[in-house]
Every structure is written in C-alpha cells, then in structure tokens.
Amino acid sequence: MTGTLILLTLAMPAGLAAHSTLVRSQPPAGATLTTPPGEIILWFNERLERQFHAVTVTDGQGRTIPTQNPHVDRADPTKLTVTVEPLPPGVYLVRWRVLSRDGHVAEGAFSFSIQP
C-alpha cells in the first residue's frame, strides 16, 4: 500500500489550480463579430485585486495587438476591462491572467473573430 500510495502520488500530473473562473466576456468566447470591439471586458466569479492582472491580445499570425488602460472596475471588482485599437478582420486570441482576493492567480484564454 505504501508503495502504491507513493507511486500514485508521483504519477499525478502537476497543474495550476485555477481559482477565478471567467464567467463571461465581451466579446464572448468563440463569437464572430461584424464590427470590431473598442474594448474587451471580462467578468469573473470572484472579486479581483486591482494589481497584478494582464490581458494580451494576439492576431492570427501571433502578433501582439497593443492594448491600453487595463483596469478592474471599482464598482464591480469582478470586471476587468482593457481598451484595444480598432481591429481589422481576422481571428484574435485573448489571454488573461488575474489575481483574486483570496490570493490565487488564475489564467486562461479564448478567441473571437471579426468578419470582413
């Protein structure tokens, strides 16, 4: 049993225990838009710290799109907003990383596309 338990312990895969979960976003994950969004808004299931958050947007070729003013909303601390420049048609990947009030870091990604 000891050996089995030890082996099982060693055999387990490592992983990041994600805490804050992305509840919804604007634009939504997988959405196809006809007009480019002026900002990307993420809503989480937990209140976020105002520091240590990051949102990056990359296009289909993997180039980083400049973003501005990422901030956690004061009135709704589950809401993280970032402003993006007008995006041309294409597929975009949004990667996010946040620190929630319980001290846990969570990260994830979703994509959306803009039609020509």
Place this chain on the structure above:
Amino acid sequence: MIETADMLIRGIGFMGIVVSVAGPILFLVVLRPALSVTGEEGLNQEIGRRIARTCLASGLLLASATAGAVFFVGAAVTREGASLWDLALLKRVLLETAHGNILLLRMAGGIGMVLLFRFIALSPASPRLWGAATFAAFLTLATFPLSGHAAALPTREVLAMTVDGLHLFGVATWIGGLFHLRLLLGSLARDPVTIATAVRRFSPFALASAGLLIATGLINALQYVGSLTALLVTPYGLTLTAKLVLLIPLLTFGAVNFLILRPALQHTKQHDDDPLLRRLTTTMQGELGLGLVILLLVGALTALPYPVEDSPGTSDLAPVFSRLTPRWPHFSSPTAKQVWEQKLAQKGTPNPIRSADAIAYAEFNHHWAGAFVLVMGLLSLLHAFRPRLAWGRAWPLTLIGLSIFLFFRNDPGVWPLGPISFWQSLTIVHVLQHRLYVVLVAALGIVEWLGQTGRIRRTWWTYIFPGICVIGSLMLFLHAHGGLERADSLTHIQHVVIGTLGLSAGVSRWLELRVQGEDRLYGRLWGLSVTLLGLFLFLFFREQ
C-alpha cells in the same frame, strides 16, 4: 509542486491559529476553574506556563507559515516573470493588494501573540497578559476568513466570512483544545479528580463546537458546492466529501469520550496505570489525529477552486458512476519491450500522447499491486479476529511480495525487463526514486514482520509505517489538479477514495499499536481499511 506546498503551508497556518486560540480559552474557561476547585494554585500556574509555551510555538508556526504564504503569492504572480526573491515585488504584494494587507496583519498578529505568550510563560498568573493574548489570538483568527474564498465572493461575502470565522472558531475550541489537553494529560495525571473535572468541563465545549462546525460546514457546502453532483465530481467537492467522511470517526471518538469515558471518570480513584485513563488518552489521540488531518484538508480546500455553475464536469454524474463501476482486472499486459519502444518512438515529440499499451501496462501494475494489498488486508483481518492464527501475523510479508512485483514492473525501460542496465538506471532520477521506494516497502515489510512475530521489540520505529500511510494519503489530497477539467476530476475521485482509505488505515493502525492489544477494534478497522483499499485498486482503478 508549488500548489501542493501552498496547500500544505495553508494547513500548517490553520494548525498554528487553532492551537494559539485554543490555549487561552482552554486555560481561562476550562482548566483554571477546574484547578481552582481542587485548590492547586501551583499546578494552576504550571499548567498556564505550559499552555503559554505551546501557544508561543504555534504562534511562531503561524507567523512562519504566513511569511511562506506571501512568497507563494509572489511566486504565483511571477510565474513567468521575475525572481521569487524579488523583494520589491513581495513588498508590492504586501502593500498594494487587499490579500497582502491581510497577510501582513496576520504576521503582525502572530508576532504579537508570540511576544505575549513569552511574557505569560514568565508570569502565568497575570490576568492582563492572558486577556491581551486572547485578544491578539482572536484578532489573528479574524484575518483568516478575510483572505479565503469568502473574501473573494462577489456577493454575500460578509455572511460567508462570518460563517468561515465561526467554523474556524469551532475547530479551535474543539481540536485545538484537545491538542492542549492531550499535551497536559501527563501533568494532570497526578490527580485523577482534576482530570475528571477538566474532562467534564471540556466535553460540553467540544460538543458545542462540533455542533457549530456541522452547522457552519453545511452552510459553506451550500455556498461553495451547491449541488450533489459538484460534491461528487469536482476536486473541491471531493475533498469536502473526504472531510465529511473523516468527520464520522472524529465524532465517534468525541461521543465515546462524552458518553462513556466522561461519566466513568467521575468514579475513578486510581491514576497513572488506570486503564480508563489510558483509554481516554487513546481516544483523545485518535480524535486529535483525525482533527489535525482534517485541518490539512481545510488547507487544501482553501487552495482548491470551488465549483462554478455550468463549469465543465459539474452537471453529469454518468462518467463518475462509470469510473466507479468494478471491472475485472487484466490477466496479461503489453510487454515492457512494447511499451518502451513506443515511448522511444515519441521521444522529442512536443506533446507526447500515452499509448494504449502504456495505459494498459500501468493499469495492470495498479490492479496487481492492489491484489497484494488485498491479501495484506485479509490477513490483517484474520489476525484481528483470530490473533492466535500464525497466518494472520504474516501480513507484513505481502509488502515484500509487493516490493518484488514493483521492482520488476515499475519502469519498463530498465533492468531486469528493459534494455537499460541496473547501474545506468540509477542515474535516472525517477527510476532511482522508484528503486528507493521499493527498498522502503521491502524494509517496512521485513521490520513489521519481525515485530509482528516478536523477534524484535516494538519501539518508536513501529509508528513509521502508519505515519507513511497517513502522509502518503494526505499527499493524494493535497496534490493540486488542473482546474475543473473532467479528466482531472475523475482521476481525483480515485485519489480521494484511496486517500480516505489510506488515512483510515494509517490512523487505525497507529491506534492499534497505541492500545497494544487491549482493544481489537482498531486492528479490525485497520484490516478492513486495507482490504477495501486493495479491492478498490484491484477492481476499480483506471488510468483513464
């Protein structure tokens, strides 16, 4: 690895605060009045001094665990960034985040408690010092709900934090009080009347605390888990389930103390060798051991993500039932050569996929390792019910059989089944680890067998085996899993079942050794736990 250490350090922090808060409560509300009845002022001061010293140590533990927690937040924030020792970043974490502010406050509270308990150890009769230490302990306790899941809830966070705080207070007065009482039993044993009075006064506290724990635990379960499916499917729900399962024997121990031993102690006149006192000590140890294990699980719960409505894996129980359906094990497996060649073929691939043969090979290993464990359990049961039968005493020999099986099957690429030579294999870290574990299992088997047959005397070493069972099981609970993915959840179900049975086996074996044959109950529990564990591995274990 960082996540596991994070959970462990959270658990240690909980232990620190629970013991620190319990000390003053136990002394001021339970023991001092009890000792006043017997009129022993000298003993009163001695007990106060000893409690203060224990609280001083637990305060230090708490402050250290909190400092560790700051580093873990820093490490998580800088996962892809700067060094862990970036002091400027740690300063930002402490000063610019609400979570960091709370940790800073907790560290200050811990250091304050350490100083106050140091002063109390020097002058244990001072009511002002006891009052200040109690205040500092409660203030520090209040920081825990302010930094947990409850603090991050978007709504009803005040209610959730209050419930969390009450839950922790309940743990402190019960498990923390028990911890101090167990440490003090030696000093109190001089006077059985004092013990009887102390136990009589402590029992209602323990009972009320158990009620508080159950009530607040139910509210928390509804708050964070919400559905039966989430309770049985998600890592958070499963860890909570394990905690609830362990609560049953914990409450049983408490009930035995309250309903049987407490009334019986009122009539005891003997001390030192009193069997009643020895029984009380044993049940208290069982209660305490389980309580401390549960505290580590609480640490895991604060670090695991709680289920979110509509997240993957929280709506369907069918895969869980499928995973928990017994399946007859395979009597043959792919050869080590096949598995090794397939692994070699994938070398250099960015995301290698485990082949069906590799999975079948690993499942065969687990199933037949389970068969060894099953035989060990059945022999242990035989020994517990028929101690005179020599067969029963031979249960440790199955560990030697298990170690030989693991030696051959652990690593398909190495000697004696694979192409890598024995000496060369020792340069591969994971193979070396497996070899060391094989030696450990064999050594435990030999030593346990020698002890079981009376060839060597049982001393401290006898607790190594149950200790390893408990630690190994806890590692299964404390290991972090990747969020809410279905595959991880299903794997975690197995780990929780194995971990729970392993804990049950370890604790009951520990108690069996403590009572030295006076009570067969623990031996039977040990045998039953190992048998169920073996059955689970033999018939239920799946790699995917």
